[in-house]
Amino acid sequence: MMLTKKRGLRAMAVILMLALGLTLAMPFASAACPDGDPLGYLSYKPLTHSTTPFGEGNSVTTVTDHNPDTSYTLPKNQYLTIDLGKEVSATALKVQASQPVDVYYYSSGRQLMTVTDVTYLYNGAPDGTIKYTNEEVRNVRYISFSYSGQEDGVNIQELNIYGGAPVPWPDAPSYLWAYGEDNEVYLHWPDVSEAVYYNVKKSTSPEGPFVTVTSSVYTHYSDFDVYNGQTYFYTVTAVDKHNGESPPSRVAWATPEARSMERGILLITMDNGLEREFDLWNWELEAFTKWYENRSEGRGPAAYVIERHENRGPFLDRKEYIVFDKILYFRINRY
Secondary structure (H helix, E strand, O other): OHHHHHHHHHHHHHHHHHHHHHHHHOHHHHOOOOOOOOOOOOOOOOEEEEOOOOOOOEEEOOOOOOOOOOOEEEEOOOEEEEEEEEEEEEEEEEEEEOOOOEEEEEOOOOOEEEEEEOOOOOOOOOEEEEEEEEEEEEEEEEEEEEOOOOOOEEEEEEEEEEOOOOOOOOOOOOOOEEEEEOOEEEEEOOOOOOOOEEEEEEEOOOOOOOEEEEEEOOOEEEEOOOOOOOOEEEEEEEEOOOOOEOOOOOOEEEOOOOOOOOEEEEEEEEOOOOEEEEEEEHHHHHHHHHHHHHHHOOOOOOEEEEEOOOOOOOOOOOEEEEEHHHEEEEEEEEO
16 A cells, blocks of 8 residues: 555656656747747847858847847948758748848858848838748748948847748739829729738839828728829738738829819619619719720729718718629710
8 A cells, every 4th residue: 555655656756847847848938028929030049240141240139139128230231140050941020120121041051042121011110010921931041131221220129030831912902993183093992801901002103113102991092192284103002910911903093183073974774674873973984984995805803893972871981883794784974
């Protein structure tokens, strides 16, 4: 009886020791970081500041400590580099800095594999949110960060790199309409199912550069920062819940101009015999006619969205989707 009890106590002791060993071995992997973000490949590890990617220099830990209150100033065209000690796959990053930086990924043989310009991932100065890059960079051994902008240097609060399955970008809006009105350009685009908001970007040249003028949860936008007679060019991107931003939509353009106050009635007869009636401005009638002609040639979206401006009630907007294949014919009566 005494032997059985001793064996039981020994077994309990072994279990307790194993549990304690596991607890001691795992606190870093399960600990919550002060900023609430998960641990990454760079967490709490030193980076080397040098004038070249693989040169000798000072050890820097204030940008990997998960504390945005600490920072480090990196001069222009100099580098912060880390040797991860093994090859990893990188799919996401975190940058919190006064200006966008470039991220260089190197193999074990110190061959440059790819460069990520975080300007595309962040709208403005990098704010420290984790961004998926929509591609998996495999067999990464060394990572360097550098700044090549117009300032003398960049103040960096936080840097990190993450692995895991890449999250794909949302699809780009399939089409973009732009209509010029009196000192206004009205934009409209189809909804993207993964999007939580959209970035509207504008330029005075079809080649760009395109600058974000607003972020909107709606699929339309009125730009009043325009002048009659000047042509403006626009693209729209979709942003999902992971902060992944789609490629830009096609470029659309419009020239605002003073328009007549004439209106008309659009009567659409559907293939089931029902009629839909819309009281619209002339430019809206022209936009519908243009869409119909394009769609009859196989171009443009399958449905047209008509904004109902009347009787909105408590709603922010009212839309009717007219499917091209359901239209039997339509008439326009101007007045």
